[in-house]
Amino acid sequence: MLTRRDVLRSAAAGAAALAVPPLARAGQKKEFTLPKLPYAYEALEPVVDAETMTIHHTKHHQAYVDNLNKALAADAPDALGKDLVELVRDYKKLPEKVQTAVRNNGGGHLNHTWFWQMMTKPGGAGPKGDLAKAIDASFGTVDGFKKEFLAAATGQFGSGWAWLVVGKDKPLAVAKTANQDNPVMDGQTPLLGVDVWEHAYYLKYRNLRAKYVEAWYGVVNWDFVADLFAKAGKK
């Protein structure tokens, strides 16, 4: 038979259990979260308009994060909170049921997390130092790189990305990926990526992708690219 003390103890334990936030419970893994932008939504105007930036970040990127968490919680909870690059690179090692969701949504989360940092307000200087030398050695000139990169971005059929990656034969190379694939899935190291999904430009540029990527080149954060290049050399 329950004593009054038993009843009180049981009630207190129940209240304590309810008060613990779901993610703080023992054994539960940390979810992925939407990173803040390193600048205001209007910072890239007039190249990328504030409305596009807001929807892109708060709706599209948020959806990749939410769908990634949902898929992992359901079918691969041990992968929650893992290093994002490793998760995306090694998605084929996950249970088969969750691979497509991680490829699409983990890729989307990683691509956009880098994409925001690869941009800065218009009017910045171009590549310099070791990065400029590597671009010259790989593409002849910076303009030669720009031409090849923008051609890849414009020519990507359907949704996807164009990239500057660490090269195999030359220091650097241009690559393309479909959908939300990332070069790390092919063992490559990306340094710069441009999002050519219509959600990245349609409000302002409509169907004119070439016009968008030409303008977009003017908001590249070359300091960030140079930093990635320096880190890639130290691997």
Ligand SMILES: [Fe+2]
């Ligand atoms: Fe996007």
